[in-house]
Amino acid sequence: MPSAPDRRVKQQRVARVRVDAGGAALVLTSHEAVSWYLDGVRTHVSLAGPPVLAVRIDDDGDTLFVADNEADRLVAEELLPDDATRLVRVPWQTPPAEAAAARSTAAPALGESAVASALRAARASLLPGERDRYRALGRATAEAMTDAASSLDPADTERHAAATLAAALVARGIDPLVILVAGRSRLAHRHPLPTDAPLGDRAMLVVCGRRHGLIANATRWVGAAGPSDERILAVEAAFLAATRPAQSLATAFAVGCAAYGASGFDADERRRHHQGGPTGYAGRDPRATAATLDAIVEHQAFAWNPSAPGAKVEDTVLITATGVEVLTVDARWPAVMHAGLRRPASLPFG
Numbered sequence: 001m002p003s004a005p006d007r008r009v010k011q012q013r014v015a016r017v018r019v020d021a022g023g024a025a026l027v028l029t030s031h032e033a034v035s036w037y038l039d040g041v042r043t044h045v046s047l048a049g050p051p052v053l054a055v056r057i058d059d060d061g062d063t064l065f066v067a068d069n070e071a072d073r074l075v076a077e078e079l080l081p082d083d084a085t086r087l088v089r090v091p092w093q094t095p096p097a098e099a100a101a102a103r104s105t106a107a108p109a110l111g112e113s114a115v116a117s118a119l120r121a122a123r124a125s126l127l128p129g130e131r132d133r134y135r136a137l138g139r140a141t142a143e144a145m146t147d148a149a150s151s152l153d154p155a156d157t158e159r160h161a162a163a164t165l166a167a168a169l170v171a172r173g174i175d176p177l178v179i180l181v182a183g184r185s186r187l188a189h190r191h192p193l194p195t196d197a198p199l200g201d202r203a204m205l206v207v208c209g210r211r212h213g214l215i216a217n218a219t220r221w222v223g224a225a226g227p228s229d230e231r232i233l234a235v236e237a238a239f240l241a242a243t244r245p246a247q248s249l250a251t252a253f254a255v256g257c258a259a260y261g262a263s264g265f266d267a268d269e270r271r272r273h274h275q276g277g278p279t280g281y282a283g284r285d286p287r288a289t290a291a292t293l294d295a296i297v298e299h300q301a302f303a304w305n306p307s308a309p310g311a312k313v314e315d316t317v318l319i320t321a322t323g324v325e326v327l328t329v330d331a332r333w334p335a336v337m338h339a340g341l342r343r344p345a346s347l348p349f350g
Contacts, residue, residue, distance in 0.1 A: 002039030002080050003129050010037050013122040014057055017115050025109040028055040029097035032281035033112055035213030036123045038064075040133065041078040043213070045070070047175060054100040056109060065090050065100040117294065120285060124278065125297045131318065133212045134301060137174070138316055138327025141209045141216040144168035146330045149222045149347050154201055158183050158194040161205065169209050177215065177283065178208035184223075187310045190273040202226065202346070204312060213281050217303035218328040219314035221346040228311035229346070230338075234263040235306040236313045237339035239275070240324050245298045249277060252296065253288040256304065265308050276305040279316060301327075313343065 014037065018026050028034050034051050035043045043051040053066040053074065066074060068089040075084045090099045101109055112119060126134065148165040158181040166176045182192035184200030192204070202223040209216050221229075239256030256275060261267035277288030280301045286292060288304075298321055305314035318325040326341060334345045 002041060002078075003127075004080055004082075006039050006127050006129050007037075007080065009127060010039070010122070011057075011062070014119075017118045017122055018057065018110070020118060021110055021115050023059075024107050025056055025058045026115065027097065027100045027109045027111055028057070029100070030112055032213075032285060033119055033123070036281040038079065038083075039129075040212035040214065041074065044175075047177065050095065050097070052096065054096040056100040056103060062086055063088060063100070063103070065096040065103075067092055067096055120278075120294060121297075123281060123285075124294070125299045126280065126301060126318070127299075130214065131299060134214050134216070134316075134318070135327055137209070137211045137214055137216050139329065140172045140174060140211070141169070141207060141218055141316075142328045142330035142333065144172055144174065144209070145205060145207065145218060145220050146332050146347075149205060149220060150350060152199060152203075152222055152349065154199050154223065154349055156199050157196050158186070158192070158199065158203075159196060161199060161203065162194040165205060165207060169207065172211075174209040174211045174216075176207065177210050178206065180204070180206035190307055190312075199223070201349075202310075206312075206314070208283050214301075215279055215281065215283050216316045216328055217276075217279055217283065217305070217314055218316060219305065219312050220333070220344055223346060223349050225346045226310050228265075228308055231263045231265065232306055232308060232311040232313050233336075233338045233343050235259040235265070236304055236343075237341075238262075239304040239306065240302075240317070240341070241339070243296055243302055243304075243319055243324070245296055245300075245319065245321070247296045249288050249292045249294045249296060250290055253277070253290060253292065256306065260306070260308075269308050273307050274305075276303050276314065279303040315344070 031043045052070040056063045064087045148168045161181045162179045169176045181194040182204045183197045206219045238259030242252040242255035257270040260269045278285045303316045315328045335342045
């Protein structure tokens, strides 16, 4: 159930966004913004579809515009009791976002795109309840990966591995937004959608799993160790060391990218795949680049994912005042200590 105290904090944050933008009403329409503001409600039916509700925020409060065929379920199972008194049922053929934007007022409402960076900043520092939910999601995601990977064999296909991993996630109430699998023959691909290829003696598993609106991102290796495993951890360590409150995202990105050459990789390796960045209610919020000037804040979640041919590391972490807390952790997974953190190693086939 969403938290009324957390909602009040988020209302205060959005009120500041509206004041800075001139005071107009604001309409939230994306999965990440709506789920964040409503404290983790499920905004979807189809994972590939738009949200089934939108929120219009005015001086007199919040109004929820909800697809009529979804309203009863959301009121019964997802929303705060007070939300039912501020809910507008929208015919199924009308997108809730359109209904919210079209509501008659003296001035047109702001859309998310008009205040995108300010909204990212508003949701960046996770509240205590959100951090607790994220820790639970991180543990569950890591445990699902351990359970799935422990059952695999080199002769299994990538699709079998993906199906096993998806089942482990769904059993824990986690939506499998992304599942990637690469066996030995396909390790050159950074985004390997599963195929009928066998896993072989070394394979990569990647997940992005969502629960209560938050997304956990993790990569694991099964089978033989890779020749670049230690070096890719050095690149990740540079990203994490530079990810400190008050630092800019662009600066942390630059430090991490420079570590490729310093760690014995081609200095241009960073150009061959994105490096990750902040996460939370979006898989990357935003994806880091040299031009992303967002300020890093305490209690912000990150998922850096440095990679090279046959090598990658990725976990979801929280940035704290004293360092880094890794969320996607299962003590059963083999690990090595690197730069003061317990980092995943390859899990041998059983």
